[in-house]
Amino acid sequence: MDETVSRTAASAAAPAIEVRDLSIGYGDRIVLHDLNFRIEPGQIVTILGGSGCGKSTLLKHIIGLHAPLKGDILINGRSIVHANEEQKRSIMSEFGVAYQGGALFRSLSLAENIALPMEELTTWSRQEIRKRVSEKLALVHLDGYESYMPSDLSGGMIKRAAFARALALDPKLLFFDEPSAGLDPLTSDMLDNVILEIREKTGATIMMVTHELPSIFRVSDRVIMLSAETKSIVDDGSPAWLRDHGATDYVRSFLSRGGTFLSSTTESGAPDGVPAP
Ligand SMILES: Nc1ncnc2c1ncn2[C@@H]1O[C@H](COP(=O)(O)OP(=O)(O)OP(=O)(O)O)[C@@H](O)[C@H]1O
Ligand SMILES: [Mg+2]
Numbered sequence: 001m002d003e004t005v006s007r008t009a010a011s012a013a014a015p016a017i018e019v020r021d022l023s024i025g026y027g028d029r030i031v032l033h034d035l036n037f038r039i040e041p042g043q044i045v046t047i048l049g050g051s052g053c054g055k056s057t058l059l060k061h062i063i064g065l066h067a068p069l070k071g072d073i074l075i076n077g078r079s080i081v082h083a084n085e086e087q088k089r090s091i092m093s094e095f096g097v098a099y100q101g102g103a104l105f106r107s108l109s110l111a112e113n114i115a116l117p118m119e120e121l122t123t124w125s126r127q128e129i130r131k132r133v134s135e136k137l138a139l140v141h142l143d144g145y146e147s148y149m150p151s152d153l154s155g156g157m158i159k160r161a162a163f164a165r166a167l168a169l170d171p172k173l174l175f176f177d178e179p180s181a182g183l184d185p186l187t188s189d190m191l192d193n194v195i196l197e198i199r200e201k202t203g204a205t206i207m208m209v210t211h212e213l214p215s216i217f218r219v220s221d222r223v224i225m226l227s228a229e230t231k232s233i234v235d236d237g238s239p240a241w242l243r244d245h246g247a248t249d250y251v252r253s254f255l256s257r258g259g260t261f262l263s264s265t266t267e268s269g270a271p272d273g274v275p276a277p
Contacts, residue, residue: 017205018038020036040205067081106151167198
């Protein structure tokens, strides 16, 4: 309780994530420009937008994998853009990430994959690590699969494993890129439940990329919608607000496509037949 109170008090001053005048891209190519937003501690935020608009690119910049063309990104008040290597490692140890596609190490078993961040970044004993690995795997219903290699797992199991690995160090900030794309509805519901459970238990801030409308309406407090056309934020608000009062037809139709939208969404999340803004 005390820990929760002091954490809340400490974080009240700084947003969990703050993006200032951010422009990002590859080489000369600008993917998104002049982005500004703040994400408060405990918020669950979805980054939404058509395929190729830069959702994954934005996520990769926020977690420090790429340097921006311009602007700043602060994680719990600390700039990940201007951090030196040591500061960057420290900032990166505060969050967990599940990448689009899973990105497990193919030569390591499932348990070894989940244990890796614990071995590299903590002084926990082998026994403690084994216990925590089992806990995380149970959370995504993969207990019993500890010794399996990634090549022996289905696509859905790999996504769930990536999720478990992101939770390895009980981070207060989590990033998920397409956690439930291509999963059957029950598995997808299960991941939604895990997301809500984590937030309820730990007050974690969660930023995710997903096209799954039921998931968005169930777990997201807020949607930041990007446009490939303007290369910027086209709207920002609760899913219901964007559906009913979104800034453009594109925003409103994106949020109200329901079954038809979902049935035309590919594994990579690419929506077909949605008009450009
Ligand atoms: N490493 C890279 N080098 C050069 N261009 C890239 C690189 N990664 C992505 N891009 C380009 O940047 C743009 C944004 O890509 P990004 O993967 O961020 O889109 P996305 O919104 O995540 O799409 P999806 O919904 O399909 O996952 C695309 O035009 C893509 O081709
Ligand atoms: Mg992507």
